[in-house]
Amino acid sequence: MDHREAGIPGKSEPNLLDGHISHLALDIGGSLIKLVYFSTNDDVDVVDKAGRSGKESLGKGRFHFANFETSKINDCLEFIQTKQLHLGGCRHLEAPPTDMTIIKATGGGSYKYADLFIEKLGICLDKEDEMDCLVAGANFLLKAVHQEAFTYMHGQKEFVQIDHNDLYPYLLVNIGSGVSMLKVDGEGKFERVSGTNVGGGTFWGLGRLLTNCKSFDELLELSHKGNNRVIDMLVGDIYGGMDYSKVGLSSTTIASSFGKAISDNKELADYRPEDISRSLLRMISNNIGQISYLNALRFGLKRIFFGGFFIGGHAYTMDTISVAVHFWSKGEAKAMFLRHEGFLGALGAFMSYGKHGFDDLMFHQLIQSASLAGDKIGSPPNGKSSENESIECSIYAS
Numbered sequence: 048m049d050h051r052e053a054g055i056p057g058k059s060e061p062n063l064l065d066g067h068i069s070h071l072a073l074d075i076g077g078s079l080i081k082l083v084y085f086s087t088n089d090d091v092d093v094v095d096k097a098g099r100s101g102k103e104s105l106g107k108g109r110f111h112f113a114n115f116e117t118s119k120i121n122d123c124l125e126f127i128q129t130k131q132l133h134l135g136g137c138r139h140l141e142a143p144p145t146d147m148t149i150i151k152a153t154g155g156g157s158y159k160y161a162d163l164f165i166e167k168l169g170i171c172l173d174k175e176d177e178m179d180c181l182v183a184g185a186n187f188l189l190k191a192v193h194q195e196a197f198t199y200m201h202g203q204k205e206f207v208q209i210d211h212n213d214l215y216p217y218l219l220v221n222i223g224s225g226v227s228m229l230k231v232d233g234e235g236k237f238e239r240v241s242g243t244n245v246g247g248g249t250f251w252g253l254g255r256l257l258t259n260c261k262s263f264d265e266l267l268e269l270s271h272k273g274n275n276r277v278i279d280m281l282v283g284d285i286y287g288g289m290d291y292s293k294v295g296l297s298s299t300t301i302a303s304s305f306g307k308a309i310s311d312n313k314e315l316a317d318y319r320p321e322d323i324s325r326s327l328l329r330m331i332s333n334n335i336g337q338i339s340y341l342n343a344l345r346f347g348l349k350r351i352f353f354g355g356f357f358i359g360g361h362a363y364t365m366d367t368i369s370v371a372v373h374f375w376s377k378g379e380a381k382a383m384f385l386r387h388e389g390f391l392g393a394l395g396a397f398m399s400y401g402k403h404g405f406d407d408l409m410f411h412q413l414i415q416s417a418s419l420a421g422d423k424i425g426s427p428p429n430g431k432s433s434e435n436e437s438i439e440c441s442i443y444a445s
């Protein structure tokens with residue numbers, strides 16, 4: 048479980064049980080469950096921007112993020128129970144106080160596990176469409192969070208200044224278990240233009256079978272120490288060490304992922320798990336980068352934002368995707384990444400409380416907590432390390 052919480056330097060960690068958890072939203076995917084919850088600070092005045100009676104303000108506080116493997120859903124239920132996060136749902140205005148708590152949820156698991164949440168926690172999952180939530184989450188992060196988007200190529204990270212008046216259209220590529228590609232034209236205006244079944248689940252599933260790794264983090268760690276050239280067939284392997292310059296292929300370009308394995312006369316056990324993991328990561332990242340570029344080309348989009356937990360701030364994954372987009376677009380299109388890339392759906396589900404009890408939920412005066420400066424790149428490969436991240440902000444109902 049990865050649990051990111053706020054910690055403003057100079058201040059003590061908030062005790063969530065003492066503070067007020069106002070809302071919880073969930074994204075239950077094929078691989079991971081993502082939680083976003085909002086806690087208000089005890090020492091800050093609660094402000095109702097509208098000042099109208101009967102309307103509630105969430106006040107000033109912070110978003111917290113946590114995630115669990117979907118296969119360990121019971122751990123997630125226990126976490127919610129222990130932290131009493133479910134008390135931060137909402138009730139239908141007309142409903143009697145004893146009625147069930149409603150929690151906004153998205154992802155396929157909001158259907159699959161609906162009965163389990165009722166049975167174990169007495170929570171009714173109010174389902175929001177997964178694609179609506181991804182787009183709402185991405186738009187929120189891009190518009191409201193300072194230094195959310197960045198480019199990453201050849202080890203260089205550069206934050207991208209987002210011009211709110213020139214954000215659309217863009218291509219959103221969400222790399223979860225599978226991959227969804229959405230052309231985003233505005234708030235709530237989008238189309239799912241493509242997808243691929245070769246995604247994060249493919250990397251983890253195939254990788255587990257080929258290397259016997261016991262965790263995703265272990266597989267990723269291996270890829271850092273591997274050399275894909277041991278297994279991948281390069282252009283140079285085919286062209287006797289030469290480039291195929293006439294069509295723009297250098298000798299070091301991968302001609303065929305895993306292609307060397309056809310002629311090496313080796314068994315699986317003869318290859319190092321490190322090299323297998325590296326080839327696999329490169330194959331999948333490269334493929335996604337290429338399909339993304341082709342879809343951007345299809346609609347004349349220059350900006351591609353990548354989300355989803357597969358990315359997880361991992362340098363090599365981002366580098367491979369960026370190089371693929373750069374290579375295929377001849378430098379025309381740009382791959383950009385998001386710091387809270389795994390939580391787009393959960394944030395989007397959170398935003399949808401605006402449609403339910405809190406009219407026109409408005410996010411205002413957003414301040415990033417200093418602890419958000421914790422950089423995932425360079426930290427241990429699971430991106431968990433010490434980066435306690437949260438987004439501090441004020442939320443008003445108007």
Ligand SMILES: Nc1ncnc2c1ncn2[C@@H]1O[C@H](COP(=O)(O)OP(=O)(O)OP(=O)(O)O)[C@@H](O)[C@H]1O
Nearest residue numbers: 076077078079223224225247248251263355356357
């Ligand atoms: N600790 C982890 N355990 C499992 N997978 C992880 C882990 N960390 C990162 N991943 C990667 O993230 C992917 C899941 O990403 P994400 O949570 O965005 O998708 P999902 O919502 O589970 O899937 P989908 O949207 O397709 O239902 C996994 O398939 C894997 O590649």
Ligand SMILES: CC(C)(CO)[C@@H](O)C(=O)NCCC(=O)O
Nearest residue numbers: 223224225226227241242243244
């Ligand atoms: C099925 C979903 C949307 C579930 O999140 C995702 O895993 C996905 O986009 N898969 C790719 C499906 C396809 O377009 O081939």
